[in-house]
Amino acid sequence: MVARANGLLVPEEEQLEAISKFTGVSSYPRxxxxxxxxxxxxxxxITKIKVFPTRDEILSDEADFLPSTDLDSHHFLADQAERHIDTHFRLLRHDTFGELKDVLGGVIHAVENDQNHPRLDFGDFRAYQYLGANISYISFDKRRGLEMQLSFAQPPALRKERPLERRKWWEASKRLSEGVLLSFISVNEVQHLFFTVSERITDTSKAHSLTHKDYQATITAKLASHDQMSVEAATRLSYKKARGVLIEFPGVLPATFTPILENLQDMQRHSRLPFRQWIVPDRISAIQQVKDISIPPPLYARHRGFAFALEPIMSRDKLPVDSISIDPATSANDPTLIDTMEAQTDLDRGQWTTRNWQILSGRPVDEGPDALQIEGGFRTRRGCIGIRKIVHIGGQSQSRLLEDHNLRKVSQAEPKTRSETYLLATQYEALDLDTKRIRGCLGRLHGVRKDEKWRSLQYHLRQNYPHIHAQFRQIDEKGFELVGRHPFDLWLAAGKSSISSQSTDEIKVTASELDHVLQKAKSNVHSLTQQERDRLVRLWTQEAHDHAxxxxxEKVKETDSNQHQITSIHDEVDRRVLQEAEVIGITTTGLARRISTLKTCKMQGRYMRRGRGGHGGSHDIRPASDD
Incomplete structure (x- = not known):
C-alpha cells in the first residue's frame, strides 16, 4: 500500500518526462x-478507469495503451505486482472492448452524418441493429432496481405476422437474451448509452413484450453503469421520446468480465496480489540459484508429524499391503524415489517433480473445504463420492445428486444471527422508503414534462417557494373553498393568451430579470404580467425537472448502497456455509462474482480446473491458496 501511494505521488512532470522516453521491446523498436x-x-x-467505454473514448483516434507481459519491456510502474495487475487489466479490457469501440465509433459517425437514414457497417463484428428505438418507460423495483423499457421497430418479416407467429419466432430466436450488452444511440443528440438485457418477455398479452404490438417490440434493460451522467441522460432521453438506434452485441456478456475487471481494480487499489512471490518472482541471475529454489508444501502439510497418504494415487494392481506415505519435506528431485513412485502410481515423472502428489493425496478434514474451479457444468467425480457436504456456486449442476447442493438453497436453511436479522430488517425498511421516493421522482419528471399544471409543480413550489405556494391555496382566510379549476391553473391560463404562439427561443430573459420577477411574485403573484407569468412557469418547470x-x-445511489449492505449480510451467511463444506464447486464466472465472499473463507485444500465438458486431467490440477 505504501509503495503504491509513493508511486502515485511522483510529480506529474517527472512522470510524463520519463514516460515519453519509453520504447517497447519488439522486433522493430517502436x-x-x-x-x-x-x-x-x-x-x-486503472482504478480511475471506467469499465465501459465512454463516448469520448469511443470517438477518440488515440491508440490504447497496451503494455507487454514481457518484463524486459518498459512500463511506467516500477513495482512488479502493480505492473502485473495493470497489464492484465488493460489487456483484458482491450480484448473485450477493442473491436466494439471501433464499431460504435463508426456507427456514431454515421448517425452524425445522416440522422434520417444512417448507413451502419459492423464489418465482421457480430451485431444486430434495431431502428426506431426509444426509451419508452422507466420503472423502479426494490428488488430489480432501476429498469427501462426499450422499444423499437419489429423486424420487417414479423410486422404482418399474427401474434402467435411472432411469439414463435422470438422464442426460437436467441436474440436479445438476458445479460446481453446493448448500445442505444439517440439520433438528435447523438447520445450513447450501454444497457444489459434484464428481462425478455414473449407473452403476447403483456404490454412490455416483444410480441404485443404488430410494428413495435419492447425489451426490459438496465443501465450498464449507474453513474450520474448515464442516469440523467437516460431519463432525459426517455421523457423527450428521443429516437435512435439500438444495437445488440450477442457475444458480449458483461456478467462474464465486469466482476473480473472490477476485482483487478480492487486489487490495485489495495496493492494486494496473492501468490505474489510465485506470480512475479524476483529475477534469477544464476543457474545455481535455480537449483536452490524449493517450493514449500501446502500450509496444512507443515505440521510436525504430518505425512501424505499415497493410497489414493497408487495403481490398482500395485496396491501395497501396508499403508504408504511420504514426508512433506522429501525432495521432489530424488531419482530413486521418483523411479519407485513412477512405477507404483498413476503419475508420470514430470507430474511427480511438480509435486502433484501433494494435491491428489488429500489433506486433513479440519483444514477447510476443497475448492474446485470448473469450466462448464459441475459433475460428480470419483473423488466426491462418499462426501456429503458439497456446495455448488454458479452455473447449473449436471448431476441430480447435487440439485439440493446449490449455495442458494443451502444458505436458505442457515439460521441468521439476531444482529443480522435486525440489520436486514433495517435495510429493507430503508429500501422500501427510497423506493417510494424514487417512484415519486419519476412521477414528477413525467408530469412536469407532460403539462404545466398545479399537480406537476405544487411539490416544487412548496419545497422551494413557500411564499408563492401559499398564494395559490384553494381555501381562503375565512375557510371557504374555491370550487372549479385550481387557482394556479386559472392564473397560468391568463398568462398564456398573448404569448402562446411564441417559442422558448424567442423569449430571452436575463438572470437579473428573473430575480426581479421572483421578488415581485413573492409580494403578489397575481400582479405579474402575462409575459412574466410565462417566464416564471418556464423557470419552475426546468427547476422542478432538474431537482427531481x-x-x-441520489436515491438510486442510496438504494445501491442498501442493496450492497443486504448482499454483504447474505454473503456472511454464505461464508459460514462454505466454511463448513468439504468440497466447493465453482464456475469461472461464479468465482469472479463471489470473490469477495471466497476471500474470507479459509480454503486450504485443492484447486482443480477442468477443461471443456467438465473432464479434468492430471495436468489441470493446481495448488490451493494458503492465504
Whole structure:
C-alpha cells in the first residue's frame, strides 16, 4: 500500500518526462503510447478507469495503451505486482472492448452524418441493429432496481405476422437474451448509452413484450453503469421520446468480465496480489540459484508429524499391503524415489517433480473445504463420492445428486444471527422508503414534462417557494373553498393568451430579470404580467425537472448502497456455509462474482480446473491458496 501511494505521488512532470522516453521491446523498436488523459477515460491509474467505454473514448483516434507481459519491456510502474495487475487489466479490457469501440465509433459517425437514414457497417463484428428505438418507460423495483423499457421497430418479416407467429419466432430466436450488452444511440443528440438485457418477455398479452404490438417490440434493460451522467441522460432521453438506434452485441456478456475487471481494480487499489512471490518472482541471475529454489508444501502439510497418504494415487494392481506415505519435506528431485513412485502410481515423472502428489493425496478434514474451479457444468467425480457436504456456486449442476447442493438453497436453511436479522430488517425498511421516493421522482419528471399544471409543480413550489405556494391555496382566510379549476391553473391560463404562439427561443430573459420577477411574485403573484407569468412557469418547470432528476440519482445511489449492505449480510451467511463444506464447486464466472465472499473463507485444500465438458486431467490440477 505504501509503495503504491509513493508511486502515485511522483510529480506529474517527472512522470510524463520519463514516460515519453519509453520504447517497447519488439522486433522493430517502436514508441509505446502511454496513458496521458487524451480523453476522459485515458488514465494512468486503472482504478480511475471506467469499465465501459465512454463516448469520448469511443470517438477518440488515440491508440490504447497496451503494455507487454514481457518484463524486459518498459512500463511506467516500477513495482512488479502493480505492473502485473495493470497489464492484465488493460489487456483484458482491450480484448473485450477493442473491436466494439471501433464499431460504435463508426456507427456514431454515421448517425452524425445522416440522422434520417444512417448507413451502419459492423464489418465482421457480430451485431444486430434495431431502428426506431426509444426509451419508452422507466420503472423502479426494490428488488430489480432501476429498469427501462426499450422499444423499437419489429423486424420487417414479423410486422404482418399474427401474434402467435411472432411469439414463435422470438422464442426460437436467441436474440436479445438476458445479460446481453446493448448500445442505444439517440439520433438528435447523438447520445450513447450501454444497457444489459434484464428481462425478455414473449407473452403476447403483456404490454412490455416483444410480441404485443404488430410494428413495435419492447425489451426490459438496465443501465450498464449507474453513474450520474448515464442516469440523467437516460431519463432525459426517455421523457423527450428521443429516437435512435439500438444495437445488440450477442457475444458480449458483461456478467462474464465486469466482476473480473472490477476485482483487478480492487486489487490495485489495495496493492494486494496473492501468490505474489510465485506470480512475479524476483529475477534469477544464476543457474545455481535455480537449483536452490524449493517450493514449500501446502500450509496444512507443515505440521510436525504430518505425512501424505499415497493410497489414493497408487495403481490398482500395485496396491501395497501396508499403508504408504511420504514426508512433506522429501525432495521432489530424488531419482530413486521418483523411479519407485513412477512405477507404483498413476503419475508420470514430470507430474511427480511438480509435486502433484501433494494435491491428489488429500489433506486433513479440519483444514477447510476443497475448492474446485470448473469450466462448464459441475459433475460428480470419483473423488466426491462418499462426501456429503458439497456446495455448488454458479452455473447449473449436471448431476441430480447435487440439485439440493446449490449455495442458494443451502444458505436458505442457515439460521441468521439476531444482529443480522435486525440489520436486514433495517435495510429493507430503508429500501422500501427510497423506493417510494424514487417512484415519486419519476412521477414528477413525467408530469412536469407532460403539462404545466398545479399537480406537476405544487411539490416544487412548496419545497422551494413557500411564499408563492401559499398564494395559490384553494381555501381562503375565512375557510371557504374555491370550487372549479385550481387557482394556479386559472392564473397560468391568463398568462398564456398573448404569448402562446411564441417559442422558448424567442423569449430571452436575463438572470437579473428573473430575480426581479421572483421578488415581485413573492409580494403578489397575481400582479405579474402575462409575459412574466410565462417566464416564471418556464423557470419552475426546468427547476422542478432538474431537482427531481438530481434527487432520482441520489436515491438510486442510496438504494445501491442498501442493496450492497443486504448482499454483504447474505454473503456472511454464505461464508459460514462454505466454511463448513468439504468440497466447493465453482464456475469461472461464479468465482469472479463471489470473490469477495471466497476471500474470507479459509480454503486450504485443492484447486482443480477442468477443461471443456467438465473432464479434468492430471495436468489441470493446481495448488490451493494458503492465504
Amino acid at each position: 514508441a509505446l503510447v502511454m496513458p496521458r488523459d487524451r480523453h476522459d477515460n485515458n488514465k494512468t491509474d 432528476l438530481a434527487e432520482l440519482y
